[in-house]
Amino acid sequence: TGNRTFTMIKPDAVENGYIGAILDKITAAGFKIVAMKFTQLSTRDAEIFYAIHKERPFFGELVEFMTRGPIVAAILEKDNAVDDFRALIGATNPEEAAEGTIRKLYAASIGENAVHGSDSDENAAIEGAFHFSGREIY
Numbered sequence: 341t342g343n344r345t346f347t348m349i350k351p352d353a354v355e356n357g358y359i360g361a362i363l364d365k366i367t368a369a370g371f372k373i374v375a376m377k378f379t380q381l382s383t384r385d386a387e388i389f390y391a392i393h394k395e396r397p398f399f400g401e402l403v404e405f406m407t408r409g410p411i412v413a414a415i416l417e418k419d420n421a422v423d424d425f426r427a428l429i430g431a432t433n434p435e436e437a438a439e440g441t442i443r444k445l446y447a448a449s450i451g452e453n454a455v456h457g458s459d460s461d462e463n464a465a466i467e468g469a470f471h472f473s474g475r476e477i478y
């Protein structure tokens with residue numbers, strides 16, 4: 341698979357003061373940060389970013405949550421980035437996440453689950469391009 345993935349440190353983790361701890365786990369696991377910004381999603385941004393979940397019952401809650409405060413968005417580089425990053429963050433539901441994973445350590449619930457990780461190389465490219473122009477990737 342490809343060598344890049346896209347991540348967001350979500351509003352809950354920012355509010356709880358976990359930006360530094362999460363970035364430490366990411367870099368310690370061998371990911372190189374090639375783009376990064378501290379930003380806040382507008383409602384429109386969140387609705388576009390999560391368009392795939394539009395028909396889900398939790399869509400409104402998801403958009404509310406993701407726009408309620410700032411996030412850290414980043415593009416990460418590593419061999420096998422998408423799969424290795426998903427292993428590092430753990431299952432969507434922190435109660436099911438393996439010991440030592442970012443969600444097990446820092447997430448409270450399936451809705452407020454601390455971090456995003458792209459689920460495919462194709463989505464990694466789409467999501468990275470949503471947040472970063474070519475000139476913001478180093």
Ligand code: CMP
Nearest residue numbers: 398401402432450451452453455456457
């Ligand atoms: P993520 O996989 O990063 O992107 C989709 C998000 O939808 C997911 O993280 C959760 O934050 C959220 N989500 C998934 N399932 C539920 C659920 N059952 N209830 C609330 N939020 C959910």
